[in-house]
Amino acid sequence: MSPFLARLAAIWIAACLLFTGQALTAPQRADAADPGYLMTHFVGEGETGQQLYFSHSTDGLRWKDLNGGGMTLRSTVGTRGVRDPALVRSPGGDKYWIIATDLCIGCGQSWDDAINRGSRNLVVWESTDLVNWSAPRLLNVAGAIPDGRNAWAPEAIWNPATNDYVLYWATNVPLDGKTKHRIYYARTSDFRSITTPQIYIDRPGTQELIDTQIVEMPAGVGSHRYVRASGDGQITLEGSNSILGTWTRLGDLSGIGLTGSQVEGPMWMKFRDRNEWALYLDQYASGRGYMPVTTTNPSASGTYRLPASGGYDMGGNKKRHGSILTLTAAEESRVLARWADTPAKRLQSFNFQDRYVRHANLDVRIDQNITGPDAQFRPRPGLAGSGTVSFESVNFPGYFLRHSNYDFQLVRNDGTAQFAADATFRQVAGLADATWSSFQSYNHPDRYIRHYAYQLRLDPITTATARGDATFRATN
Structure with a gap:
């Protein structure tokens, strides 16, 4: 081949490689313009801190308070305060629920009251569009548990095996000579009626468990279809191939210096543009609210990493135990319009x-x-x-x-x-x-x-x- 043809061939190959590289990276750039994430959470104590707040993020790590940092929903039932909200979307995306703990510490209720004589109800809101919500109502979940003394930190996940939701929460109850919080579950299709509650998670001895949240894994990632993170003295990770099946302990986060004495309220979020997850943890012991740890394999405890300095921004409000929903474009448009940052007058x-x-x-x-x-x-x-x-x-x-x-x-x-x-x-x-x-x-x-x-x-x-x-x- 002549020197000219050789140079021409080299230029052609380089151009092809450049074009191929652009083609491979273009979807990632397009993903950056995808819709973002909605977090629902509470912000602190008192009758205004223990209500529902919304925050939005475009990348899952930097959050902006919606509604000018003000509450978005207020409970007018039960204790008239709420904590630990979970945001649930139906499989068809045509209905949404928020379920939350009926609890208002400092509003005429002490921690001792809440633990031993607390509300057995959850507070429930319904919506068909994420912006117009029903009036709050109470759902009695612990009343059928003998001597059940409260109902805390609810979560729910769609179970394709039974074609309904597994609703799970913590209740303090004396059982087998030990009075402690255990995780109970019931099945529901509408968050209005539930099956008889059953024990879901019970740790040995006197170890309590209040906070747990399950995330579903995509095919080919990790060793199990479902992973749950629970606050039980550690942030314990467990895996299963069935929501109501047998769960296997996978490890904990002590290897990165995090235990249940420091953090609580585990909250999962999958990044929409890559196989990476954030597990948000509420730094309750230091009073600093949520921080994310990240992993590319939730099943492997050794893959979790603490955030880099400046690697995340939680916005103006402290964000405490809640949940995150990955938005569609239509959902995001409605949410941002409804809770625009309109100054109060x-x-x-x-x-x-x-x-x-x-x-x-x-x-x-x-x-x-x-x-x-x-x-x-x-x-x-x-x-x-x-x-x-x-x-x-x-x-x-x-x-x-x-x-x-x-x-x-x-x-x-x-x-x-x-x-x-x-x-x-x-x-x-x-x-x-x-x-x-x-x-x-x-x-x-x-x-x-x-x-x-x-x-x-x-x-x-x-x-x-x-x-x-x-x-x-x-x-x-």
Whole structure:
């Protein structure tokens, strides 16, 4: 071959190799633009910390608080607090549930109460789209367990062998001379009724077990179809080929310096673009919330690695025991739109400028010098029409200012067209001062939001006094 042809052949081969390399790496670059992940969790103690919060990540390691860092769902049943939420998607992707511990420490309930005289219920929400959720309801799971004293840290996984969900949780119960938390399970198809609870995991002696979560493995990875991580003095790893079958101990995370005395609340997440998993662990002993350890084979305890410095970012809120859902593009679009970072505002009265709109026992009025969450609302795009506004409560998410019989209350959105119309307003120039605002009813355009005897009403505005009553300013 002549030197020219040899050089030409070399250039052609190099170009082919370059093209091949680009073809091999292109799917990874495309995956980077794929939808991300949704985490549901709680953030701490007290009646606001023990509620539901959502966070989003594009890469599974760097998280952004949704809804401006505010709660996304609030329990109004049972103890009126929730911890340890699990987010469950149906196999068809057409239904979702959140199940959580009915527990509110410091809200009139102590740890001793919760351990020995706690709620036997779980709190359940349902949705068909991840953004419109039912009112919370209670599901009694431990009432059928003789002397069952609580129900904590629920999880659920679809079981193809039985065509329903295995729902599992921890209950403190005296049995065989030992009073401790064991993991129980029941089967359910709808999270409304369950089979008789059975013991699922019971460690020897007095060893308690509260937190456990199962992840399903893809074919060809590891030694088992399912792997579970449990907090039982260690973070113990077990494997099985059947959710309700025999489980084999695979090891623990003591080799990387993590035990159950330091971390709890194991939470699995598979990276969508590669065979790698994060096992998030709640650093409860140091009060620092979640951190990820990663592995390419959850079945092999020696493959787990601590995160590199700066390798993850949990966002502004502390994130505690929850679960992660890998989103589809449609799910992500809906979630990010619904819980956009809309700043909270107060509505200040024009003619009583030391007073602000607030709710009290779900009634709505103007009160003096109110700065707390009862007087904070997120102005959302109007529920009934474009170019309008609806006002969602900060501390009762999903509840909006709504008129009924021309009186105002804070009411949970029931998804009906009537609710949307009653909770929607047009923001116009202030009737008493054009630099302020007035809010015209969407479905009664001859009426405006106004206060009368400090109560919020929907009235026709015909006098100078009424114009002042119907004028407000959105302020921080």
